[in-house]
Amino acid sequence: MKTNTTSKLKEDELREQIALEDNAVARALFGEAAVNLKTIERTMGVKIDTRGSLVTLRGTEDAIAPVKKLITDLYDLLSKGYVLSPHDIDYAIRMVLTNEDVPISEVFLDTACISFKKKVIASKSVAQKRYIDAIRRSDMVFAIGPAGTGKTYLAMAMAVSALINKEVERIILTRPAVEAGERLGFLPGDLAAKVDPYLRPLYDALYDLLEYERVEKLLERGVIEVAPLAFMRGRTLNDAFIILDEGQNTTLEQMKMFLTRLGFDSKAVITGDITQIDLPATRASGLIESREVLSGIKGIEFITFSDVDVVRHPLVQDVIRAFDAVESVTQAGSADSAEVVEQER
Numbered sequence: 001m002k003t004n005t006t007s008k009l010k011e012d013e014l015r016e017q018i019a020l021e022d023n024a025v026a027r028a029l030f031g032e033a034a035v036n037l038k039t040i041e042r043t044m045g046v047k048i049d050t051r052g053s054l055v056t057l058r059g060t061e062d063a064i065a066p067v068k069k070l071i072t073d074l075y076d077l078l079s080k081g082y083v084l085s086p087h088d089i090d091y092a093i094r095m096v097l098t099n100e101d102v103p104i105s106e107v108f109l110d111t112a113c114i115s116f117k118k119k120v121i122a123s124k125s126v127a128q129k130r131y132i133d134a135i136r137r138s139d140m141v142f143a144i145g146p147a148g149t150g151k152t153y154l155a156m157a158m159a160v161s162a163l164i165n166k167e168v169e170r171i172i173l174t175r176p177a178v179e180a181g182e183r184l185g186f187l188p189g190d191l192a193a194k195v196d197p198y199l200r201p202l203y204d205a206l207y208d209l210l211e212y213e214r215v216e217k218l219l220e221r222g223v224i225e226v227a228p229l230a231f232m233r234g235r236t237l238n239d240a241f242i243i244l245d246e247g248q249n250t251t252l253e254q255m256k257m258f259l260t261r262l263g264f265d266s267k268a269v270i271t272g273d274i275t276q277i278d279l280p281a282t283r284a285s286g287l288i289e290s291r292e293v294l295s296g297i298k299g300i301e302f303i304t305f306s307d308v309d310v311v312r313h314p315l316v317q318d319v320i321r322a323f324d325a326v327e328s329v330t331q332a333g334s335a336d337s338a339e340v341v342e343q344e345r
Contacts (some may be wrong), residue, residue, distance in 0.1 A: 016064050018055040018071055025078045026053035029071070036089050040067060043093050066096040073104035080105060087311075091124045094308050102126050113157035115209045121157040125309040128154060134301040135269060140262065142247070142290065143271045145305025151271040152245050156205040158269070159241040163223070168266070169239040170222065173202045174258070176229045176249045199226050202245060229254055238263035247272035247287040249279055255286025275323070 020026040030037050030050060037048045046059035046067045055071060057064050070092060078084060082105070092104050107129045113121040123129040128150055134141045135158045143151040159171045177198040203226065206215050218224040229250065244250070244258055247270040255270075262268050272287040279285060294300050 012060050013058060014061055014064055016057045016068060018057070018068065020053040020055065020075055022079065023053050025075060026050075026055075028078050028084060029074055031084075031086075031089075035086070036084070039086075039089050040070065040093065044070075044097070070096045070104075076103065077105040077108055080109065082108060088124070091311070095126060098126075098308055102129070112154055113161040113209060116211045116214075121154070121209070123154070124150070124311050127303060127305050127309045128311075131303045131305075132158065134303055135267065138299050138301045139266065140259070140268045140300045141270070142287070142294075142300070142302045143269065143305065144274060144287065144291065144302065145309065146273055146275065146307060148311060149305035149309040150311050151305065152201060152243070153205050153208075155243050155269040155271060156202070157209060159243060160206075160209045162241050162267070168241045170241075171224045172237060172240050172242045173199065173206075173224070173226045173245070174229050174232055174243070175199050175202065175245045176247075176254060198228065202226060202243070229258060232258055232261050235261055236263045237261045237266055240266045242266060242268045244268070244270045245272075247290075248274050248277045248285050250286035251279065251283050252286045252289045255290055259290070 020029070034050065037050070040046070041048050044063060044067050046057050046063045048067075049056040049058070057067055057071075059067070073096075074084070074089075074092060088108065092108075095102070095104060095107065107123050107126060109122065110129050110132055111120055111122045112132050115121060123132055127145075131141070131143055131151075131154060135155070143155065145151060156173075159168075162168045163171055175198050203215075206224065210218075215224065219226070229244070240263070242262070247255065249272075250258065258270075259268065270287065270290070272285075274285060274288055277285050291302055295302060
């Protein structure tokens with residue numbers, strides 16, 4: 001693959017050519033009717049022309065640089081046998097626009113798990129890649145970020161992979177049942193039925209990764225256990241992959257109780273979104289407190305996600321940004337009001 005930059009075409013506009021050596025890979029990169037290139041043009045403000053496998057970029061120097069990296073990285077990814085989806089183009093564009101100096105193939109080819117439907121579960125952003133690496137490397141990992149960033153799903157994929165590879169003997173999934181105040185006795189049915197509404201997202205991920213019948217058998221045998229956080233008290237969890245979801249809704253006491261359940265040859269992953277705390281205003285979030293208390297301890301890692309890492313519908317990213325903007329204004333107003341009160345005193 002060769003590149004060549006020519007002189008300016010007009011004020012501040014450059015032209016750069018990229019010669020892709022494999023025509024088949026180039027066609028896969030361009031997409032049917034050049035749909036992928038059109039997405040890149042629309043998003044990144046560069047004009048892209050092709051002649052065979054020769055790609056010509058036209059635009060400002062600042063605009064061309066990330067597009068050049070994007071095209072060369074995607075070409076390298078496809079050369080390694082990766083099948084590109086339309087969503088992958090969006091994820092790859094986000095990576096280069098955030099100036100992450102990481103090859104796209106290094107991220108997209110990092111497989112966490114392969115589902116029973118032969119679906120490859122892999123990272124789609126640099127933060128997700130760091131998250132997977134942290135889970136492999138450390139026995140306790142906190143994942144903090146907005147909805148849709150893959151915190152829980154990737155943790156589930158890593159847990160299932162660990163179980164299949166016999167790295168652990170069981171998977172334990174738990175969540176605080178905040179709305180019921182952890183008092184679940186008034187609900188009808190057995191334990192599973194009582195907490196089912198709160199743990200449904202964990203079941204959904206399980207059934208996406210493993211056959212329904214296999215999940216049911218593993219649940220019956222206790223190899224996979226789904227339980228409310230309150231039922232973790234007093235236990236020591238050895239040879240297990242433990243996931244605490246919605247960690248922002250734990251109190252400091254609950255978080256401390258959970259973290260001290262970790263036994264030998266076990267991993268714990270704690271996920272949460274500190275912008276969606278359902279605790280009473282008088283109770284501090286155990287997830288926020290843990291970040292302040294446990295940062296810097298060897299063997300414990302904190303991975304932070306942002307709206308850039310959202311892997312749901314594109315509108316989710318816009319929703320998160322809109323709410324963040326409102327909250328920033330509100331917080332600034334509160335700070336100004338506090339300052340006025342202080343001055344009046």
